[in-house]
Amino acid sequence: MSCDEVREQLPDYSLGTLSDIESAALRRHLRGCAGCRAEAQKLDEGVALFASAAHAMEPPPELKSKVLGVLEEEWQEAPPAKPRVHRLGMISWPAVAAVLVLLAGALVWGGVAQSDAGRFRADVSSYQQFLHALGGKDVRVATLSARSPQVIQGSAVLYDSDRGQSWALVMAHAPGYSGSLNVVLSAANGRTISLHPIELDANGEGSTWLVTAADISSFRVVRLTDATGRLLAAGTVSER
Amino acid sequence: MRRAGKADDRPDGELVRAFLRRDPSAAEALYDRFAPRVFGLGMVMLGNASQAEDLVQDTFVKVWRKASTFDSARGSLDTWVLLVARSLAIDLIRRRVLETRILASQQEPTEVSVAPGPEELAETRDLTDRARQAMNALTPGQRAALELAYFQGKTSTEVAELEGIPVGTAKTRIRTALVKLREALEVHHEL
Numbered sequence: 001m002s003c004d005e006v007r008e009q010l011p012d013y014s015l016g017t018l019s020d021i022e023s024a025a026l027r028r029h030l031r032g033c034a035g036c037r038a039e040a041q042k043l044d045e046g047v048a049l050f051a052s053a054a055h056a057m058e059p060p061p062e063l064k065s066k067v068l069g070v071l072e073e074e075w076q077e078a079p080p081a082k083p084r085v086h087r088l089g090m091i092s093w094p095a096v097a098a099v100l101v102l103l104a105g106a107l108v109w110g111g112v113a114q115s116d117a118g119r120f121r122a123d124v125s126s127y128q129q130f131l132h133a134l135g136g137k138d139v140r141v142a143t144l145s146a147r148s149p150q151v152i153q154g155s156a157v158l159y160d161s162d163r164g165q166s167w168a169l170v171m172a173h174a175p176g177y178s179g180s181l182n183v184v185l186s187a188a189n190g191r192t193i194s195l196h197p198i199e200l201d202a203n204g205e206g207s208t209w210l211v212t213a214a215d216i217s218s219f220r221v222v223r224l225t226d227a228t229g230r231l232l233a234a235g236t237v238s239e240r
Numbered sequence: 241m242r243r244a245g246k247a248d249d250r251p252d253g254e255l256v257r258a259f260l261r262r263d264p265s266a267a268e269a270l271y272d273r274f275a276p277r278v279f280g281l282g283m284v285m286l287g288n289a290s291q292a293e294d295l296v297q298d299t300f301v302k303v304w305r306k307a308s309t310f311d312s313a314r315g316s317l318d319t320w321v322l323l324v325a326r327s328l329a330i331d332l333i334r335r336r337v338l339e340t341r342i343l344a345s346q347q348e349p350t351e352v353s354v355a356p357g358p359e360e361l362a363e364t365r366d367l368t369d370r371a372r373q374a375m376n377a378l379t380p381g382q383r384a385a386l387e388l389a390y391f392q393g394k395t396s397t398e399v400a401e402l403e404g405i406p407v408g409t410a411k412t413r414i415r416t417a418l419v420k421l422r423e424a425l426e427v428h429h430e431l
């Protein structure tokens with residue numbers, strides 16, 4: 001739209017009589033044109049001043065407490081305000097993954113036992129910010145301990161979202177082990193979720209992760225098995 | 241019109257965000273800022289204090305429910321709230337007209353008085369007079385175009401049809417009216 005076309009429509013825009021499509025096209029122009037924005041502001045001020053001069057009248061004093069009381073009722077009955085959550089397209093998934101890896105890594109390499117997971121939560125200063133950014137319910141953690149002669153350690157971080165994007169991250173350290181590790185999440189009702197196998201690097205370290213729209217809050221047991229199905233390590237995530 | 245106490249000086253966007261967070265001070269600030277104009281608009285358009293009070297309540301509830309859609313980049317909070325109020329007032333008028341027609345078709349004519357009482361008539365006349373004074377800066381054509389657009393929500397095209405003028409002329413009259421009002425009333429408010 002040209003400036004001339006926009007300025008022709010500004011009076012209708014200020015008075016709220018443009019269609020939604022016309023308003024959207026006009027707003028698009030205003031976003032990039034300071035001159036037309038100044039003109040629009042002038043007309044808005046004209047409307048506001050006209051309203052003040054033409055029909056401002058003090059309502060009965062008791063109306064204020066009545067209206068504020070009605071708003072209070074609205075607030076009580078409306079769902080609680082949720083923390084601001086970035087739309088999915090705005091989340092930097094690599095950054096989130098990095099945070100998750102750090103969280104899980106701290107558990108494995110720092111030797112933090114599962115019983116200390118609560119302290120870990122309290123210690124990690126970014127934990128609350130992390131949850132706030134994701135808007136989810138909680139992060140559950142588990143330390144995976146060896147169930148075979150194979151030297152193996154692991155940790156799991158499960159993030160339960162109330163917005164349809166739950167996570168599971170599983171890390172393993174198995175020096176001297178060759179081959180991949182199968183990873184399975186299990187729920188008490190027998191349901192299982194298989195993650196992509198962990199491919200260990202030359203140092204015996206590797207990880208796998210899952211993003212899912214499914215509700216994984218009931219999945220509590222994490223198992224690592226070899227290609228034959230032999231159980232190598234397992235752990236149970238802490239209760240929320 | 242000056243009120244006792246310090247006016248809230250939060251920017252529009254911040255005030256609305258606080259309102260969304262259910263901040264009582266934000267609700268009170270919004271009420272103090274807009275209730276007089278909304279109540280007055282109700283008196284002018286609906287003709288009686290009871291319906292004007294209902295308009296105030298309905299407007300604030302609607303503003304709360306739609307607050308998340310307010311974008312200060314799209315326009316001022318003043319015009320946004322006033323247009324919400326006007327839209328509700330127009331709906332009330334249309335419903336009243338419809339109910340009157342249904343009632344008339346279903347019942348024997350009765351002597352039910354629906355006209356505003358003498359006090360309300362005086363108040364409405366006073367407001368109308370004030371509106372007319374504010375409009376004295378305008379030509380009759382500009383005044384008519386603005387009244388149709390502002391109080392009745394008519395588009396420029398509808399104003400043109402009703403006034404029997406080209407659409408471009410209708411747009412120019414409305415624009416000129418708003419600009420002249422802003423210039424005239426700005427001086428008045430600074431006094």
